[in-house]
Amino acid sequence: MSAFRLLLSIVAVIVLVAIAYVGWMIFGPGPMDFASGARVQLAAYTGANPTGVPHDLASAGLLARGEYLTRAADCESCHTAKGGKPFAGGLAFKLPFGTIYSPNITPDKETGIGDWSDADFLNALHKGIGRGDKPLYPALPYPAYTYLADADVLAIKAYIFSLKPVHYTPPENTLSFPYNQRWLMRIWSAFFNPDKRFEPDTVQTAEWNRGAYLVEALGHCGDCHTPRNLAQALDNRHKFAGTITSGWRAYNITPDKASGIGDWRDEEIAQFLSSGHAMGRGVAGGPMGEAVYFSLRHLAPGDIKAMVAYLRTVPAASSDLPAPKTSPAPAAPKEGVIVDANPLGKHIFEGACASCHDWNGTGTLTHFATLTGNRSVNDPAATNVAQMVLAGTGGKASSPVFMPSFAHAYSDAEVAAVANYVTARFGAEGAKLSAADVAKLRSMN
Secondary structure, eight states: HHHHHHHHHHHHHHHHHHHHHEEEHHHHTTTTTTTTBBBBGGGGOSOOOOSSSSSGGTSSOHHHHHHHHHHHTTTHHHTTTTTTTTTTTTOEETTTTTEEEEOOSSSSSSSSSSTTTTTHHHHHHHHHHTTTTTOOTTTHHHEEEETSOOHHHHHHHHHHSOOOOOOOOOOOOHHHHHHHHTTTHHHHHHHHHHOOOOOOOOOHHHHHHHHIIIIISSSSSHHSSSSSSSSSSSSSSGOOEEEEETTTEEOSSSSSSSTTTTTSSSHHHHHHHHSSETTTTEOOHHHHHHHHTTTTGGOHHHHHHHHHHHHSSSSOOOOOOOOOOOOOOOTTTTTOGGGGGGHHHHHHHHHHIIHHHTTSOSSSOGGGGGOOTTTTTOOOOOOOOOHHHHTTTTTTTSSSOOOOOOTSSSOOHHHHHHHHHHHHHSSSSSSOOOOHHHHHHTTTO
């Protein structure tokens, strides 16, 4: 074979592999395709309507229903900047290719969405197309919101339009080429936004269908917990297996017993979702803490129960995380982790952490400060441990315990040292964070 023919053969193979991979991404499974039952349009479904609000709110007014659905959709957390007015936008989404700022969705007619019609609002949430035929970035999770019933979308709009208008223009996005080309979102949406409403599964229970609607449509849990492919679309072949989002690790929430929630009791999952804490499991921080504070803690117990029932049926997916260490560390500081191996980390823990968490990790003031069994301290990457040191719990009710931010108190090297010490003393495997690793995490806050 000549060198030219060999080159052509190599190029042909590369092209075929590229085409195959693109096809593999485009024709991947949908979020509920793991369930084998037959799905039907909502109008043809004879069971209890899985959309809308809980039964005790069914007769409530439009604004009350809209408020509940707005909470369930977690709109406020993404459209409220730190220190900003609720729903006025400006929250920065820091991505590898630039920063996107959430828009103002108050009913201000100049800087918000006060001039939007019902059709405009439906198009935005279902199709990813804003007013004036403007393609939207999927930072707005319209591939999930597309499953929302029209009535629910319009109830959300009614509630948002009842709020006080805020005159505020968020900063301009700073995306690099080609991500700053909005027209490309039309192509992306054609491949990765199904643009269809929720279809109940006729084989599953009413509770399962309600849970699916809450988890997949309103709650859009996959946007944080499901890895993404090269096109930045959700890879549902690894559904809910966990990934890094906004500089925090969103953990595996499949029924895998080692790295997921397979060994959690239903009551523990429900408690974590509704309060941000489960004894011996951990405290919600970062984006999950915000989801609890702005959204999940407002949901009815029956809806939380339905979410748990749905999550139980998702296929188990393993990850690289070890099973958590469930036994407390030694009570004495001189036992356990060798002091000489990380004297700086021990020194910082002794001065800033031990008074709340204790040397054995069971907490001195409250069991909410328990580190034993905590998924974060059992993550060898120590991502969330370092982020919790940097950001704390934010002082919100997303956590039953307040942990302050130490971002200004300690350098990157000191944060790395204490994170490494904590994971080594209380977790299954010690981390090896560097100052550069912490600097990168700090830049995400």
